[in-house]
Amino acid sequence: MTKDLKQGPGIGKSRLSVCVLMSVFCLLISGCGFHPIYGARDSDSPVSEKLNDVAIENISDRYGQMLRNQLIDRMYGKGRPHNPAYHLDVHLRETEEGIGLLQNAITTLTELNLYADYSLKDAAGKEVVKGTAHAVATFNQLQQEYGTLAADEGAHQRSLNEIAEEIVERLSLYFSEGTAITPAAPSASVPIPGLGTPNNMPFGTTATPPK
Numbered sequence: 001m002t003k004d005l006k007q008g009p010g011i012g013k014s015r016l017s018v019c020v021l022m023s024v025f026c027l028l029i030s031g032c033g034f035h036p037i038y039g040a041r042d043s044d045s046p047v048s049e050k051l052n053d054v055a056i057e058n059i060s061d062r063y064g065q066m067l068r069n070q071l072i073d074r075m076y077g078k079g080r081p082h083n084p085a086y087h088l089d090v091h092l093r094e095t096e097e098g099i100g101l102l103q104n105a106i107t108t109l110t111e112l113n114l115y116a117d118y119s120l121k122d123a124a125g126k127e128v129v130k131g132t133a134h135a136v137a138t139f140n141q142l143q144q145e146y147g148t149l150a151a152d153e154g155a156h157q158r159s160l161n162e163i164a165e166e167i168v169e170r171l172s173l174y175f176s177e178g179t180a181i182t183p184a185a186p187s188a189s190v191p192i193p194g195l196g197t198p199n200n201m202p203f204g205t206t207a208t209p210p211k
Contacts, residue, residue, distance in 0.1 A: 046175070046176075047172050047175045047176050048077055050085075050086075050175035051074075051075040051076075051077075051168070051171060051172065051175065052075060052076055052077055052078050052079075052081060053081050053084055053085045053086060054075060054081070054084060054085075054086040054087070054088050054120070054171070055080075055081060055084035055086065055087045055088065056068055056071050056072060056075070056088050056090075057087060057088060057089050057090070059090050059091070059092055060091075060092070061092065063092060063094075063156055063160060064090070064092045066156075066157070066160055067090065067092060067116065067160045067163060067164060068090070070160060070161060070164035071088070071090075071164050071167065071168065074164060074165075074168045075168060075171075084123075085122065085123050086120055086121065086122055086123070086128075087120070087121050087123075088118060088119070088120050088171075089118065089119045089121070090116050090117070090118045090119075090167070091116070091117045091118075092114070092115070092116050093114075093115045093116075093117070094112060094113060094114045094115065095112075095113045096110050096111070096112050096113075097110065097111050097113075098110055098111075098141075099111045099138070108140065108141050109138055109139075109140055109141065110138065110139055110140075110141055110152075110155075111136065111137075111138050112136065112137045112138065112139065112152075112155045112156065112159060113134070113135075113136055114134070114135045114136075114137075114156070114159040114160070114163060115132055115133070115134050116132065116133040116134075116163045116167065117130075117131075117132050118130065118131060118132070118133065118167055120171060120174070128174070129170070129171065129174050131170060133162075133163040133166040133167050133170075134163070134166075135158070135159035135160075135162035135163050135166075136159070137155035137156075137158050137159045138155065139151035139152055139154065139155040
């Protein structure tokens with residue numbers, strides 16, 4: 001035996017209110033010109049044009065090549081540049097540390113820290129942006145070696161994806177605003193929110209405004 005479910009007046013009004021609020025929110029976003037910094041791959045925005053004019057140099061090792069491919073996918077919306085105005089150099093490094101230990105000292109969980117030191121130079125060879133992108137991921141140490149290798153590979157791929165996004169976002173910010181985070185001098189003691197003091201700041205970005 002089936003029963004017809006009827007909605008009370010309160011439920012109908014609630015759904016109507018949600019729809020109205022969502023419509024107003026979308027109008028406000030479009031009205032204030034909200035858009036990603038570097039837009040879609042096929043975008044003709046000035047920032048996308050600048051990103052497409054950067055030559056991404058080869059990055060050593062297999063994971064370096066994977067990172068380079070991810071940067072190419074994000075930056076080359078119109079094919080590779082023939083006469084690039086900028087050159088991007090990236091050096092990848094990593095550390096792995098066991099953070100899950102059993103009583104017999106067997107590691108069950110490993111933390112992967114992946115770092116990418118990058119430098120953007122103009123056609124004259126002047127460094128205009130430099131910094132370090134960082135990503136952290138963990139993976140389980142399984143009894144089967146294949147399973148551990150697959151988990152390790154997955155952790156690297158997640159970290160490379162985060163690092164590629166971070167590098168492109170920082171370059172986009174530079175091309176959009178012409179400025180970026182500038183660490184204080186090593187002798188200074190002015191803290192930077194989220195980064196700690198300059199003497200204890202492992203990452204950061206410096207930039208020279210584009211001409």
